[in-house]
Amino acid sequence: MAKTLYDKVWQAHIVDQLGEDSLIYIDRHLIHEVTSPQAFAGLNEKGRKVRRPDKTVGTMDHSISTRSLAIDACGPDNALQLHTLAKNCEDHGIQLYPVGHQKQGIVHVMGPELGLIQPGMTVVCGDSHTATHGAFGALAFGIGTSQVEHVLATQTLKQSRAKSMLINVNGKLPVGITAKDIILAIIGKIGHAGATGHVIEYAGEAIRGLTMEERMTVCNMSIEAGAKAGLVAPDDVTFAYLKDREYAPKEQSWDDAVAYWKTLYTEDGASFDTVVELEAADIAPQVTWGTNPGQVIGVNTPVPAPEDFSDPIEIESAKKALSYMGLKAGEKLSDVAVNHVFIGSCTNGRIEDLRAAAHVAKKGKVSSSVTAIVVPGSGAVKRQAEAEGLDKIFEQAGFEWRLPGCSMCLGMNDDKLVSGDRCASTSNRNFEGRQGRGARTHLVSPAMAAAAAINGHFADVRDYQE
Amino acid sequence: MSEQGFTHHTGIAAPLDQANVDTDQIIPKQFLTGVTRIGYGKHLFHDWRYLDLKEQEPNPDFSLNKPEHKGASVLLARENFGCGSSREHAPWALADFGFKTVIATSFADIFYGNCINNQLVPVALGSEQMDALFDAVKADPTVAITVDLPAQTVSFNDTSFSFDIAPHHKTNLIKGLDAIGQTLELDSAISAFEDKQPSWL
Numbered sequence: 001m002a003k004t005l006y007d008k009v010w011q012a013h014i015v016d017q018l019g020e021d022s023l024i025y026i027d028r029h030l031i032h033e034v035t036s037p038q039a040f041a042g043l044n045e046k047g048r049k050v051r052r053p054d055k056t057v058g059t060m061d062h063s064i065s066t067r068s069l070a071i072d073a074c075g076p077d078n079a080l081q082l083h084t085l086a087k088n089c090e091d092h093g094i095q096l097y098p099v100g101h102q103k104q105g106i107v108h109v110m111g112p113e114l115g116l117i118q119p120g121m122t123v124v125c126g127d128s129h130t131a132t133h134g135a136f137g138a139l140a141f142g143i144g145t146s147q148v149e150h151v152l153a154t155q156t157l158k159q160s161r162a163k164s165m166l167i168n169v170n171g172k173l174p175v176g177i178t179a180k181d182i183i184l185a186i187i188g189k190i191g192h193a194g195a196t197g198h199v200i201e202y203a204g205e206a207i208r209g210l211t212m213e214e215r216m217t218v219c220n221m222s223i224e225a226g227a228k229a230g231l232v233a234p235d236d237v238t239f240a241y242l243k244d245r246e247y248a249p250k251e252q253s254w255d256d257a258v259a260y261w262k263t264l265y266t267e268d269g270a271s272f273d274t275v276v277e278l279e280a281a282d283i284a285p286q287v288t289w290g291t292n293p294g295q296v297i298g299v300n301t302p303v304p305a306p307e308d309f310s311d312p313i314e315i316e317s318a319k320k321a322l323s324y325m326g327l328k329a330g331e332k333l334s335d336v337a338v339n340h341v342f343i344g345s346c347t348n349g350r351i352e353d354l355r356a357a358a359h360v361a362k363k364g365k366v367s368s369s370v371t372a373i374v375v376p377g378s379g380a381v382k383r384q385a386e387a388e389g390l391d392k393i394f395e396q397a398g399f400e401w402r403l404p405g406c407s408m409c410l411g412m413n414d415d416k417l418v419s420g421d422r423c424a425s426t427s428n429r430n431f432e433g434r435q436g437r438g439a440r441t442h443l444v445s446p447a448m449a450a451a452a453a454i455n456g457h458f459a460d461v462r463d464y465q466e
Numbered sequence: 467m468s469e470q471g472f473t474h475h476t477g478i479a480a481p482l483d484q485a486n487v488d489t490d491q492i493i494p495k496q497f498l499t500g501v502t503r504i505g506y507g508k509h510l511f512h513d514w515r516y517l518d519l520k521e522q523e524p525n526p527d528f529s530l531n532k533p534e535h536k537g538a539s540v541l542l543a544r545e546n547f548g549c550g551s552s553r554e555h556a557p558w559a560l561a562d563f564g565f566k567t568v569i570a571t572s573f574a575d576i577f578y579g580n581c582i583n584n585q586l587v588p589v590a591l592g593s594e595q596m597d598a599l600f601d602a603v604k605a606d607p608t609v610a611i612t613v614d615l616p617a618q619t620v621s622f623n624d625t626s627f628s629f630d631i632a633p634h635h636k637t638n639l640i641k642g643l644d645a646i647g648q649t650l651e652l653d654s655a656i657s658a659f660e661d662k663q664p665s666w667l
Contacts (some may be wrong), residue, residue: 015652015655017636025659027667034499035552037500038501038554041502080501081500128551141576144552144553150646150649155660158634158645193572194550197575226546226575249666260664289628292486365570411496429490431488431490431550434490437519438513
């Protein structure tokens with residue numbers, strides 16, 4: 001029977017079959033300060049060891065300041081969490097990239113940069129945006145802390161096979177439309193829980209045409225569609241990205257690895273539980289209007305009314321969202337003023353994202369009513385941006401240029417909003433209170449965020465293309 | 467991970483009649499700075515439950531604060547409960563508050579697994595069955611709701627609904643097994659797998 005990419009990666013990792021469950025081997029385990037301390041504490045209580053410290057890599061990202069390298073810059077609780085990670089990594093012989101290290105960064109940005117993520121791997125992290133790494137054709141998914149402990153102790157996880165979903169994005173992407181717009185449009189179409197229980201494979205001409213960083217943006221938000229994971233089959237774009245990266249295979253191993261990686265594709269005739277088709281030409285720059293990522297519209301579409309929906313649950317959700325977001329049905333997004341702009345995160349904190357934002361930023365100045373920050377996703381992104389002069393473009397336009405970290409995406413650090421703030425954000429979640437209690441988040445692409453910063457309200461970024 | 471088993475539970479319910487309740491709502495980020503698994507219950511649903519940041523002024527309109535739902539150990543919700551962040555602090559907070567089970571139309575995958583690993587029993591029922599449960603609690607907040615895990619039923623008044631749960635999840639909840647200890651017994655299979663891995667991994 002013809003196999004899907006998911007079938008191939010899944011079957012290659014079965015250690016043992018336990019009834020309906022499989023014991024799956026984990027090739028790479030990424031850890032950070034927020035979801036690992038209780039897992040190490042659990043190991044220590046039972047006198048258990050980390051089975052494969054060589055397959056485990058840590059970084060500091062969520063709880064850190066992006067204004068200061070001081071470990072206690074966000075207070076004693078955050079500092080304790082960071083010190084705890086450092087001690088756990090030291091005690092168990094795990095490579096850690098702490099604050100200030102040149103390779104430190106958001107776990108889902110620095111991991112790929114170092115070549116830690118390769119096609120056909122299984123990758124886990126105590127973070128739902130682990131789905132990012134599916135861009136390499138790796139089966140990558142977020143896990144809870146009990147599972148972090150399980151992987152530390154055994155390098156395996158008990159898992160049930162997920163259902164499969166194929167999402168084809170057909171045709172060429174129009175000018176001004178980005179990977180962020182693709183994934184938001186997908187979530188808008190299938191809904192915030194549309195892929196629950198599924199592993200998605202993204203395919204079609206528009207996906208094939210994406211760079212690795214763009215594929216990461218798409219896969220990153222698979223979880224916002226409810227999916228277990230998102231995959232893109234590896235190809236020459238993938239191999240070119242990985243070649244010569246620190247943890248990538250070298251010499252003969254590289255040739256062997258590439259030969260294997262080339263077998264990782266969905267065979268003709270393989271079947272999926274669900275198939276979704278989108279036309280790239282139909283995608284406009286996306287802006288979320290509500291409080292879940294499925295509540296999203298094109299920038300020139302009026303804010304919907306609850307009665308535009310047929311499902312009673314969606315009608316109730318829309319009412320609640322409009323109230324929280326302080327929006328009226330029929331309102332134009334170009335009339336909606338923002339007072340904060342956040343450019344960064346594991347979704348959109350890579351160098352191509354910053355280039356796209358800088359391209360718009362150099363055409364104006366940040367509106368006097370807006371506070372705008374640009375947070376590179378890693379030390380490497382920061383250095384590259386500075387080498388290209390992007391930091392100067394941002395600063396001259398009135399953006400703050402920060403140190404790498406998760407920053408305002410989740411606000412468990414010193415970057416958070418207050419009640420009533422309205423933010424154009426390149427992050428991944430527009431949940432109530434996500435960026436600060438009572439604050440309103442609109443998810444957009446980096447270019448759209450920069451355009452909102454300059455205009456003080458949402459604007460169609462296609463007007464900024466030459 | 468708890469090693470105490472769950473067989474059945476009877477309690478009163480707190481109704482949370484909305485879809486897409488995300489883990490940021492269940493336990494907001496400012497409470498994730500701990501390094502232990504305990505003490506999250508007082509911050510459960512912080513933004514909805516309290517009118518102030520210091521948690522001194524309970525929101526009287528929020529379900530968990532209503533006198534008729536005081537002492538609730540069964541949480542009722544709708545579609546896609548527990549979506550968003552993978553934070554296990556969400557089931558830790560629900561369990562620490564006193565919930566033994568969450569009954570909802572559907573759950574997000576990671577949250578569901580986290581519940582299983584914390585002896586917080588996730589029960590998925592059809593939307594009409596959930597309507598019946600919400601109606602019953604509305605009519606009588608003291609209605610006793612029983613979740614019988616071996617029988618896979620939810621019962622209240624004269625009504626009983628069956629629910630599905632994967633056999634291994636059920637077994638783990640009932641026996642309260644140490645999942646890591648179980649897997650460590652498969653050490654030789656894991657070692658054999660590692661021996662066959664290609665050189666670059």
